[in-house]
Amino acid sequence: xxxxxxxxxxxSDPVTPISLxxxxxxxxxxxxxxxLLSLSSGRPFxxxxxxxxxxxxxxxxxxxxxYQRNFFQVRAIAxxxxxxxxxCRVIIGGPxxxxxxxxxxxxxxxxxxxxxxxxxxxxxxxxxxxxxxxxDDAVPGTSTRVSDGSWLRxxxxxxxxxxxxxxxxxxxxxxxxxxWDEAIMLTSRGCPHHCAFxxxxxxxxxTTRAHSVERVLEDISVVSRRGRGRLWFADPNFSxxxxxxxxxxxxxxxxxxxxxxxxxxxxxxxDSDLLRLLARAGVHTLALxxxxxVPRVLERSGKAIEPEAIRAAAVTALAAGLDVELFSQYGLxxxxxxxxxQTLRFVQDCGVAVRxxxxxxxxxxxxxxxxxxxxxxxGIRPLRDDLPPYLALGDEFETEWMSRRDMDEVRxxxxxxxxxxxxxxxx
Amino acid sequence: MERGLGRRRQEDRVVTxxxxxxxxxxxxxxxxxxxxxxxxxDALEHCAWSCHVVVAGSDGEGRLLGTVVDxxxxxxxxxxxxxxxxxxxxxxxPEVADLMxxxxxxxxxxxxxxxxxxxxPLPILEVAPGADPGPALGTAGxxxxxxxxxxxxxxxxxxxxxxxxxAALGLRLYLGSNTRDSSLLEILTAAHVLDxxxxxxxxxxxLLDPCRAHNVIAGGRVFDCGRQWRRGRSRGGLADDRAPVWxxxxxxxAGCIADTVAGTGPSMVxxxxxxxxxxxxxxxxxxxxxxxxxxAAAEAAVTAVELSQTPEERADALIQTALxxxxxxxxxxxxxxxxxxxxxxxxxxxVAYHRAHVQVxxxxxxxxxxxFSEALDLGxxxxxxxxLHFEMAMSHIRLEEWADARTHLEQAGRPTATIAFNLGVCxxxxxxxxxxxxxxxxxxxxxPAEEDLxxxxxxxxxxxxxxxxxxEAVEDLRRSIELEEPELAHHxxxxxxxxxxxxxxxxxxxxxxxxxxxxxxxxxxxxxxxxLERLGEDERAAEMYRRALGMDGRxxxxxxxxxRVGE
Numbered sequence: 001x002x003x004x005x006x007x008x009x010x011x012s013d014p015v016t017p018i019s020l021x022x023x024x025x026x027x028x029x030x031x032x033x034x035x036l037l038s039l040s041s042g043r044p045f046x047x048x049x050x051x052x053x054x055x056x057x058x059x060x061x062x063x064x065x066x067y068q069r070n071f072f073q074v075r076a077i078a079x080x081x082x083x084x085x086x087x088c089r090v091i092i093g094g095p096x097x098x099x100x101x102x103x104x105x106x107x108x109x110x111x112x113x114x115x116x117x118x119x120x121x122x123x124x125x126x127x128x129x130x131x132x133x134x135x136d137d138a139v140p141g142t143s144t145r146v147s148d149g150s151w152l153r154x155x156x157x158x159x160x161x162x163x164x165x166x167x168x169x170x171x172x173x174x175x176x177x178x179x180w181d182e183a184i185m186l187t188s189r190g191c192p193h194h195c196a197f198x199x200x201x202x203x204x205x206x207t208t209r210a211h212s213v214e215r216v217l218e219d220i221s222v223v224s225r226r227g228r229g230r231l232w233f234a235d236p237n238f239s240x241x242x243x244x245x246x247x248x249x250x251x252x253x254x255x256x257x258x259x260x261x262x263x264x265x266x267x268x269x270x271d272s273d274l275l276r277l278l279a280r281a282g283v284h285t286l287a288l289x290x291x292x293x294v295p296r297v298l299e300r301s302g303k304a305i306e307p308e309a310i311r312a313a314a315v316t317a318l319a320a321g322l323d324v325e326l327f328s329q330y331g332l333x334x335x336x337x338x339x340x341x342q343t344l345r346f347v348q349d350c351g352v353a354v355r356x357x358x359x360x361x362x363x364x365x366x367x368x369x370x371x372x373x374x375x376x377x378x379g380i381r382p383l384r385d386d387l388p389p390y391l392a393l394g395d396e397f398e399t400e401w402m403s404r405r406d407m408d409e410v411r412x413x414x415x416x417x418x419x420x421x422x423x424x425x426x427x
Numbered sequence: 428m429e430r431g432l433g434r435r436r437q438e439d440r441v442v443t444x445x446x447x448x449x450x451x452x453x454x455x456x457x458x459x460x461x462x463x464x465x466x467x468x469d470a471l472e473h474c475a476w477s478c479h480v481v482v483a484g485s486d487g488e489g490r491l492l493g494t495v496v497d498x499x500x501x502x503x504x505x506x507x508x509x510x511x512x513x514x515x516x517x518x519x520x521p522e523v524a525d526l527m528x529x530x531x532x533x534x535x536x537x538x539x540x541x542x543x544x545x546x547x548p549l550p551i552l553e554v555a556p557g558a559d560p561g562p563a564l565g566t567a568g569x570x571x572x573x574x575x576x577x578x579x580x581x582x583x584x585x586x587x588x589x590x591x592x593x594a595a596l597g598l599r600l601y602l603g604s605n606t607r608d609s610s611l612l613e614i615l616t617a618a619h620v621l622d623x624x625x626x627x628x629x630x631x632x633x634l635l636d637p638c639r640a641h642n643v644i645a646g647g648r649v650f651d652c653g654r655q656w657r658r659g660r661s662r663g664g665l666a667d668d669r670a671p672v673w674x675x676x677x678x679x680x681a682g683c684i685a686d687t688v689a690g691t692g693p694s695m696v697x698x699x700x701x702x703x704x705x706x707x708x709x710x711x712x713x714x715x716x717x718x719x720x721x722x723a724a725a726e727a728a729v730t731a732v733e734l735s736q737t738p739e740e741r742a743d744a745l746i747q748t749a750l751x752x753x754x755x756x757x758x759x760x761x762x763x764x765x766x767x768x769x770x771x772x773x774x775x776x777x778v779a780y781h782r783a784h785v786q787v788x789x790x791x792x793x794x795x796x797x798x799f800s801e802a803l804d805l806g807x808x809x810x811x812x813x814x815l816h817f818e819m820a821m822s823h824i825r826l827e828e829w830a831d832a833r834t835h836l837e838q839a840g841r842p843t844a845t846i847a848f849n850l851g852v853c854x855x856x857x858x859x860x861x862x863x864x865x866x867x868x869x870x871x872x873x874x875p876a877e878e879d880l881x882x883x884x885x886x887x888x889x890x891x892x893x894x895x896x897x898x899e900a901v902e903d904l905r906r907s908i909e910l911e912e913p914e915l916a917h918h919x920x921x922x923x924x925x926x927x928x929x930x931x932x933x934x935x936x937x938x939x940x941x942x943x944x945x946x947x948x949x950x951x952x953x954x955x956x957x958x959l960e961r962l963g964e965d966e967r968a969a970e971m972y973r974r975a976l977g978m979d980g981r982x983x984x985x986x987x988x989x990x991r992v993g994e
Contacts, residue, residue: 010477010506011543017441036441044475044640046448047502048670053442072542076503179441391541 003034004059013042016184021169054084065094078110099368104389117141118159177227199368224257238263249281267313287325293346300334325357333378337406355420365393449671450475451641456484466665471498473670481510483611515552515563548575556582616653634714635681640673654683685723692733705734725751742773776805792822813840829853844875860893881911897924931958949978953985969993
C-alpha cells in the first residue's frame with residue numbers, strides 16, 4: 001500500500017519530522033511504500049507539484065501531524081489528496097489531534113482517522129484495517145470514520161514500555177542526517193509532573209519511558225557521522241534519570257562523537273557535576289522551563305519548582321560555558337501584570353539573553369491540558385465563543401488577573417527587551 | 428554502527444517535491460494586462476504555495492487581483508502576498524480600495540479558523556516628485572489599521588521628519604530617484620535582492636547565493652531574475668513559459684548582490700536600519716573578498732562606512748575599505764582610507780601596519796620598513812610583534828639586507844617552516860651554505876605547506892651544490908623540479924652538479940632546458956659547450972662556445988674551450 005506522510009510548517013523553516021519518521025519506519029518495515037514529505041516555508045512547494053505527487057503516488061493513506069497553527073492547511077491538503085487519489089483515507093495525529101473533542105469530527109469531512117494513542121502502534125493498525133477492505137469497526141487507538149460515515153472511538157492502545165520496540169528512523173534510513181542542519185532526537189516520552197498548561201503527561205503518559213542508552217548512542221553515531229552533528233533533543237526532561245544521562249554523555253565522549261547539542265530539562269534534575277559533563281560532551285544550550293518567576297503562580301499552575309532553583313541552575317550553567325534558555329509564558333492562572341513583568345526581570349537578572357526560546361509567549365491553551373478542561377476553574381475568560389470545535393482556545397482569552405490590554409503590554413515589554421524581535425522558536 | 432544505511436535507496440529520502448518553486452513574481456503591469464493575467468492564472472499553480480505577486484504599475488481594472496483571488500478560491504492551501512504600487516499623492520487610490528475589499532474576505536476566514544489571512548495586501552503608495560507625502564502617510568496609517576502592510580515609494584529624498592513619521596507607522600520606505608530613470612521594477616527587484624541577502628546574514632558562506640526564487644515578467648516576456656531583466660536576457664514569451672521555473676545564473680549573483688548592497692546606503696538610512704545595513708555591507712564585503720572580487724568588496728565596505736554611526740564603526744569600515752582597495756591594487760585609495768581611519772580613532776599601530784603593506788605593494792620597502800617600525804614602536808596591542816618582525820624581515824630580504832632580515836626573523840617567534848626557510852635564504856645569500864643547510868633541514872622538519880616544498884628543496888640543493896655535495900644536490904634539485912615549475916636556476920644548478928659528477932650527457936640536457944627557458948643565457952650556452960666537449964662532440968661544442976661568446980665575450984672558459992676544440 002502506498003502511504004504519504006506530510007510534515008507541514010507553512011510559516012517556518014523545516015524541522016526534522018521525527019514523529020512522522022518514526023511512523024514511516026514502522027510502515028516501511030510492514031512493507032508499505034511510504035513517502036515522507038517535508039513542506040515548509042524553507043522548503044516551499046507549489047500546489048501543482050503537490051497535486052502531481054499525490055496523483056502519481058495514489059496513496060491509500062495520507063497522514064499529517066496536526067497543530068493548531070497548521071490545521072487549516074492540513075485540511076486543505078487532505079481535500080487535495082482525496083481528489084488526487086480517490087478513495088484514499090486521511091489520518092491526523094499530533095498535539096491537535098490526540099485530544100480533539102469527538103463532536104468536532106463531524107465538522108471535518110476530509111478526515112477518516114484521528115490518532116488518539118501512540119502513533120507507532122496506531123499507524124500499523126490503521127494500515128492493516130485499510131488493507132482489510134471495508135472498515136466497520138473503530139481501529140484501536142483512534143477515532144474512526146466507519147463505512148456508514150459515522151465516527152466510532154476505538155479501544156485505547158497500551159504504549160510500549162520499552163521504546164526500543166519501535167524502529168529508529170535514523171538507523172533504518174528513513175531520515176538522512178545529511179538532509180538536516182539540525183537533527184531532532186526524541187529519546188524519551190512522558191512526564192511525571194502535572195503542569196496545568198501542558199499536554200505531555202496526558203499525551204505520553206505520567207511516567208517517563210525511554211530508549212536504551214545503546215540505542216540512543218547508535219542514533220547519535222549515525223547523525224554525527226553522516227550529518228552536521230547538531231542535535232536537538234525534544235525530550236521534555238532530558239536528565240530525568242541521572243544514571244542514564246551520564247551513560248549517554250560518557251558514551252558520546254567514549255565514542256569520540258563530535259556533536260553540538262541542545263537539551264531541555266528541569267532545574268531540579270541538574271547538579272554542577274552534570275552541568276560540567278554536559279558542557280564537555282558538547283551541549284551548547286540548556287533550556288529550562290521557568291514559566292513564571294513567581295512561586296505563587298507556579299504553585300497555582302501545578303509546576304512544583306522554585307524559581308530560585310532555576311536561577312541557581314542557570315547561573316551555574318552559564319558559568320560552565322553553556323548558553324541558557326528559559327522558557328516562560330504569561331497569562332498563567334493567578335498571574336498579574338506585575339507578576340509577568342517580574343518574570344522578565346528575573347530572566348534578565350539571571351544573565352540570560354532575551355532571545356530565541358527565552359522570548360516569552362502568552363500561555364497557549366490546547367486540547368488535553370488540565371486548564372482547557374475546566375477554564376473557568378483556572379480563572380480563564382475566553383474571548384471568543386465562535387471558534388470551530390476542532391480548534392482550541394489558544395491565546396484567545398484573558399484571565400481574572402490580566403485583561404487583554406495587560407497581555408498586550410506584557411508582550412510589548414518582552415518585545416522591547418528582546419534582542420531578536422521577540423520570536424520564540426519553540427511554541 | 429550505521430546499520431540500514433547501506434541498503435538505503437534514494438527514494439527512501441524525505442521528499443521535498445521541488446527544490447525551489449518561484450516564490451516571487453514581479454509583473455510589469457504596463458504590458459497588455461489580458462495576456463498577463465491569463466499567464467498569471469497558470470503560473471500561480473506552479474509557484475510556491477506561499478508566494479508574492481508584485482505589480483509594478485497599474486493593475487488596470489483589477490484583472491491581476493481578480494486572477495489572484497480566483498487562484499486562492501481554487502487552491503485552499505495557497506497564500507498570496509499582493510504588492511501593488513498605486514499613486515499615494517491624493518489619498519486612497521481605487522485599486523487599493525479594491526485590494527482591501529478582496530482581502531477582507533480572506534481576513535474573515537482567517538479570523539474564523541485562527542490562521543493567517545491567505546491574501547495579504549501590501550500596497551506601495553508612490554509619492555510623486557515634489558508632492559506632499561502627508562496624504563500618503565495618512566492613507567498608510569488607515570491601511571495598516573485594516574491589517575494591510577503598506578509602504579511608501581518616495582521620489583524625493585526623505586527628510587528627518589518624514590523618516591520619523593514612517594518609522595512611527597512601521598512603514599517601509601522605497602526610494603526612487605527623481606533625477607535618473609529608476610523604474611518601479613528596478614526599485615522593487617533591488618529591494619528583493621536586498622531582503623533575500625539580509626535574510627541570510629547569519630548563514631556563513633551563503634551570503635552571495637541566489638536570492639529567493641523569483642521571475643520578472645516585463646514587456647510580455649519572462650526573465651529568470653531581475654539581473655537578467657536588466658540585461659535584456661529573457662527566457663521566452665508568455666505563451667512559451669506558463670509554468671515559471673527558477674533557474675538563476677548563479678555566476679551573476681555575486682555581482683548583483685554587490686551592486687545592490689553598494690547602493691543601499693540611502694535606503695537603509697531612510698528605513699532607520701543603519702545597523703543592519705552596515706552589518707550587511709561589511710559581511711558582503713568579506714564574502715566578496717573570498718571570491719576575489721576586491722573592487723566590489725571595497726564598494727560594499729564604502730557603504731558600511733556611510734552607514735556607520737560611531738567613529739569606531741567608521742574606523743573599522745574604513746580599514747576594511749583600505750584592505751579591499753589594497754588587494755584590488757588601488758593603492759592611493761587604500762592609503763587615503765587608512766589615514767581617514769586614523770582620524771576616526773583607528774589604533775595608530777594598526778594603521779601604520781596596514782600602510783606599510785600599501786608601501787610593500789608600491790614596492791617601496793624602505794618606506795614600508797619605516798611604517799612597520801612605527802607600528803612596532805607604538806606597541807603592537809592587537810598586532811603581533813612577532814608578525815611585525817616577520818614582515819620587516821621580508822622587506823629586508825627584498826632589499827637584500829640579509830643581516831637585518833636575519834635579526835628580525837630571529838624575533839619572529841617560534842620557528843616555523845617559513846621562518847626557517849627565510850633564515851636559510853639569508854644565509855645562502857651571505858655565502859654561508861653550511862648554516863643555510865641547517866635551516867632548510869629544519870624547515871622540512873617543521874612540516875612546510877605543500878606548495879613551499881619545491882622552493883625548500885631547490886635551496887637545499889643549491890646549498891649542497893655550494894658545499895660540493897653534488898650527489899645529494901642532484902637529488903634535491905630533481906625533487907624541486909618535480910614540485911614546482913622549474914626556472915632557469917633549477918636547470919643551471921642541476922646541470923652544474925651533473926657536470927661535476929661527470930654525467931655530461933645529463934648535464935647537457937639540463938643546460939639545454941636552461942637555454943630553452945632563457946635563450947639569452949650566455950653562460951648556459953657555454954655550459955652546453957663544455958659538456959659536449961667532454962663527450963667528444965667538438966664540433967657541436969665549438970658552435971655552443973661561439974654562440975655564448977656572441978652574447979657575452981667575457982666568458983673566459985668558453986674562449987678557452989673554443990681555442991681547444993675549434994680555433
